[in-house]
Amino acid sequence: xxxxxxxxxxxxxxxxxxxxxxxxxxxxxxxxxxxxxxxxxxxxxxxxxxxxxxxxxxxxxxxxxxxxxxxxxxxxxxxxxxxxxxxxxxxxxxxxxxxxxxxxxxxxxxxxxxxxxxxxxxxxxxxxxxxxxxxxxxxxxxxxxxxxxx
Amino acid sequence: xxxxxxxxxxxxxxxxxxxxxxxxxxxxxxxxxxxxxxxxxxxxxxxxxxxxxxxxxxxxxxxxxxxxxxxxxxxxxxxxxxxxxxxxxxxxxxxxxxxxxxxxxxxxxxxxxxxxxxxxxxxxxxxxxxxxxxxxxxxxxxxxxxxxxxxxxxxxxxxxxxxxxxxxxxxxxxxxxxxxxxxxxxxxxxxxxxxxxxxxxxxxxxxxxxxxxxxxxxxxxxxxxxxxxxxxxxxxxxxxxxxxxxxxxxxxxxxxxxxxxxxxxxxxxxxxxxxxxxxxxxxxxxxxxxxxxxxxxxxxxxxxxxxxxxxxxxxxxxxxxxxxxxxxxxxxxxxxxxxxxxxxxxxxxxxxxxxxxxxxxxxxxxxxxxxxxxxxxxxxxxxxxxxxxxxxxxxxxxxxxxxxxxxxxxxxxxxxxxxxxxxxx
Numbered sequence: 001x002x003x004x005x006x007x008x009x010x011x012x013x014x015x016x017x018x019x020x021x022x023x024x025x026x027x028x029x030x031x032x033x034x035x036x037x038x039x040x041x042x043x044x045x046x047x048x049x050x051x052x053x054x055x056x057x058x059x060x061x062x063x064x065x066x067x068x069x070x071x072x073x074x075x076x077x078x079x080x081x082x083x084x085x086x087x088x089x090x091x092x093x094x095x096x097x098x099x100x101x102x103x104x105x106x107x108x109x110x111x112x113x114x115x116x117x118x119x120x121x122x123x124x125x126x127x128x129x130x131x132x133x134x135x136x137x138x139x140x141x142x143x144x145x146x147x148x149x150x
Numbered sequence: 151x152x153x154x155x156x157x158x159x160x161x162x163x164x165x166x167x168x169x170x171x172x173x174x175x176x177x178x179x180x181x182x183x184x185x186x187x188x189x190x191x192x193x194x195x196x197x198x199x200x201x202x203x204x205x206x207x208x209x210x211x212x213x214x215x216x217x218x219x220x221x222x223x224x225x226x227x228x229x230x231x232x233x234x235x236x237x238x239x240x241x242x243x244x245x246x247x248x249x250x251x252x253x254x255x256x257x258x259x260x261x262x263x264x265x266x267x268x269x270x271x272x273x274x275x276x277x278x279x280x281x282x283x284x285x286x287x288x289x290x291x292x293x294x295x296x297x298x299x300x301x302x303x304x305x306x307x308x309x310x311x312x313x314x315x316x317x318x319x320x321x322x323x324x325x326x327x328x329x330x331x332x333x334x335x336x337x338x339x340x341x342x343x344x345x346x347x348x349x350x351x352x353x354x355x356x357x358x359x360x361x362x363x364x365x366x367x368x369x370x371x372x373x374x375x376x377x378x379x380x381x382x383x384x385x386x387x388x389x390x391x392x393x394x395x396x397x398x399x400x401x402x403x404x405x406x407x408x409x410x411x412x413x414x415x416x417x418x419x420x421x422x423x424x425x426x427x428x429x430x431x432x433x434x435x436x437x438x439x440x441x442x443x444x445x446x447x448x449x450x451x452x453x454x455x456x457x458x459x460x461x462x463x464x465x466x467x468x469x470x471x472x473x474x475x476x477x478x479x480x481x482x483x484x485x486x487x488x489x490x491x492x493x494x495x496x497x498x499x500x501x502x503x504x505x506x507x508x509x510x511x512x513x514x515x516x517x518x519x520x521x522x523x524x525x526x527x528x529x530x531x532x533x534x535x536x537x538x539x540x541x542x543x544x545x546x547x548x549x550x551x552x553x554x555x556x557x558x559x560x561x562x563x564x565x566x567x568x569x570x571x572x573x574x575x
């Protein structure tokens with residue numbers, strides 16, 4: 001039950017209930033769709049880029065509590081960051097949820113994203129947490145094709 | 151407790167028609183049911199995905215490898231003769247299990263999926279032409295959709311879909327309206343894996359035959375729950391899979407009427423399926439061997455035979471009666487939780503409960519149940535069109551088998567309450 005409480009901690013439940021930046025951005029600079037064919041979860045990520053800085057980021061989609069909270073927390077954590085910083089954050093985040101050591105000295109701090117660390121004990125749910133980040137990367141790369149977890 | 155009467159009736163395990171059914175004795179025959187998951191006794195409610203295996207099936211497979219492993223239908227040595235006998239006996243067991251008229255009408259395949267693909271490619275591709283029609287229904291598993299879509303691409307045929315109502319039942323009149331002289335194949339599930347609905351397969355077949363179409367019944371979900379009689383149904387093809395009926399994975403069977411199988415071209419080429427091969431001309435073997443190219447899954451077939459023996463020893467009617475009482479108990483227990491919404495409420499239903507818990511995503515419910523040792527399926531159940539019909543992307547699915555008990559259902563409802571508590575609903 002402790003692992004379960006760690007997974008569904010209050011911050012996650014809060015972001016699931018009231019996801020931040022859950023909206024469409026008209027005329028976004030980058031937009032990508034993510035799809036998890038195993039569960040049917042879908043997410044769309046929109047980014048606005050000003051001089052290499054992510055000045056706005058938002059998402060739309062339907063998914064489980066983990067994927068919704070991951071999307072909400074992702075938008076909060078990369079808004080105002082450079083594209084390179086966002087990508088470095090993704091690398092660290094992936095290490096966190098895969099249960100690998102996070103490079104704390106040279107990488108950006110995960111901050112609130114640490115709340116998703118409980119996912120590492122639930123291998124079947126790791127993709128729920130990472131789908132939105134893969135989709136973000138495609139949006140940043142201005143790719144238009146569908147991203148899937150498979 | 152509101153459902154205490156049902157509880158008593160099921161717990162005793164006695165049924166109106168069959169012999170006394172002792173569920174605890176049955177449970178003792180399935181070694182895996184003795185293990186724990188996440189520190190809790192395993193509550194296995196994912197039987198529509200795959201069933202667990204009784205000791206007799208496990209022993210049969212082990213004995214085959216320890217005592218008579220050899221290739222079949224070739225070689226004069228003792229092991230080969232014994233392996234061939236056991237393999238062909240398994241074919242006869244499956245034949246009797248579904249009441250086919252002769253063993254040659256049973257083709258061993260990898261899965262129900264392969265059985266359907268075999269019919270689509272060997273029968274469909276040589277028979278259908280541009281403008282012909284194939285009829286399925288909304289609640290099909292992807293395995294009874296995609297092989298027909300492939301066939302449509304190859305032949306120019308058109309796939310037509312009979313709709314269902316809000317309870318998840320086939321709209322029979324609308325199905326009949328789809329039938330016409332261009333209808334060449336009707337392919338329908340016996341039991342919906344996502345909803346549990348039992349289709350009126352006999353009536354479906356009769357209607358299709360009036361229009362000259364051949365009928366394939368996808369019996370993957372039916373075999374572990376219902377007595378199957380392909381002659382009474384009247385269908386031309388019937389697909390089943392071993393692993394959902396307490397047999398091993400990687401083995402299934404296709405029933406086909408002899409005259410149809412005989413006229414069909416082979417599905418795959420290779421050894422076993424030939425009579426003679428020269429570079430100029432190859433003569434094919436007779437059915438069923440014509441459709442069993444290569445060394446088959448011998449151990450799997452023999453294991454499936456053992457599973458058939460097991461089911462017949464208990465009595466499929468007894469199983470059906472027990473599961474039907476358990477389904478009533480489970481339905482009442484889930485309906486007693488106000489936040490639970492059942493999806494699939496057909497009048498004729500097998501022991502499958504698809505549901506939603508408040509607005510908690512099914513994957514979150516599944517993770518919380520797993521922490522309690524309860525295995526359920528969450529997601530679209532490889533039946534996305536039926537999910538779409540109900541405006542959903544996923545459900546939680548508890549699917550029951552003969553070894554499940556009212557205690558398993560009580561554990562499920564307790565787990566659902568835990569999920570509601572975690573999510574503050």
